[in-house]
Amino acid sequence: MSLFAEFHVPSADFALFETLDRLPDLVVEIDRVAAADELLTPYFWVSAVEIDEFEAVAEGDPSIEDLRRLDDFESASLYRATWTENVDTMVYASTQAGATILEAKGQHGVWDIRIRFDDRDPLEAFQKYAQRFDISFDLVKLYETEHPRTGSQYGLTEKQHEALNTAWELGYFEEPREATLAEVAAELDITRQSLSQRLRRGHHALVANTIRVTPLAAEKA
Structure with missing residues (x-):
């Protein structure tokens, strides 16, 4: 624990x-x-x-x-x-x-x-x-x-994990988008600027701890 x-x-x-x-x-x-x-x-x-x-x-x-x-x-x-x-x-x-x-x-x-x-x-x-x-x-x-959901294994803080997860659940990353930045921010009870920072830093952490450290798989013929 x-x-x-x-x-x-x-x-x-x-x-x-x-x-x-x-x-x-x-x-x-x-x-x-x-x-x-x-x-x-x-x-x-x-x-x-x-x-x-x-x-x-x-x-x-x-x-x-x-x-x-x-x-x-x-x-x-x-x-x-x-x-x-x-x-x-x-x-x-x-x-x-x-x-x-x-x-x-x-x-x-x-x-x-x-x-x-x-x-x-x-x-x-x-x-x-x-x-x-x-x-x-x-x-x-x-x-x-006992079971923290922080995403720390990917370099995410708890707040970044929460922001990314909530944005995904509300359809912010869908095309076309199903939720606006303001709607996601309202769900988290934070400002749009705070949400934008958490999403940006979360993306940065995910890239740094996944794509940047994992070699590309060979393309199959």
């Missing part, structure tokens, strides 16, 4: 503290984190601010280096960078406990982080590790489920 914990972590104890402090409207959502050469390489989405302004501020932020913009979409841009200060400790606190960071969203100087634990033992190990290294966090929600 998996445990899901949601934490509030001050940006000063995680990432992009100076950038989030200087750009109060900025929203940063971590897409995934890859480990390479013992460095933590995050992929994250930036929205709600001018991209040029974000890049100018982020270039001087001591918590990241090697910032690189990978793609631009209507309402967000995808970046890759290398974490430096503070982030290693938080991420390694979860990996040492055998946990998985599912979502991380930074806004208004605070990161909302959602972590999955196999059971209570790794949760307790995470808390002890965090206390040992003086990581500030507030546990705001803890719940369990």
Whole structure:
């Protein structure tokens, strides 16, 4: 039975503290984190601010280096960078406990982080590790489920999975469409912009974790 914990972590104890402090409207959502050469390489989405302004501020932020913009979409841009200060400790606190960071969203100087634990033992190990290294966090929600439907095996967050599944069930992907973006958003009780972002990022995750990693089957004669 998996445990899901949601934490509030001050940006000063995680990432992009100076950038989030200087750009109060900025929203940063971590897409995934890859480990390479013992460095933590995050992929994250930036929205709600001018991209040029974000890049100018982020270039001087001591918590990241090697910032690189990978793609631009209507309402967000995808970046890759290398974490430096503070982030290693938080991420390694979860990996040492055998946990998985599912979502991380930074806004208004605070990161909302959602972590999955196999059971209570790794949760307790995470808390002890965090206390040992003086990581500030507030546990705001803890719940369990025996059969989570997150689509995480394809790199999807729970919200992306829900958005894609609901859009499919309502016929949004049919030709002609049986439901509009606004109708799907109303069903999920979110804005059209939020739904558009979840669908786009969900598609990105599906391609990255299926087509990009699976060789094409040979055509049959």
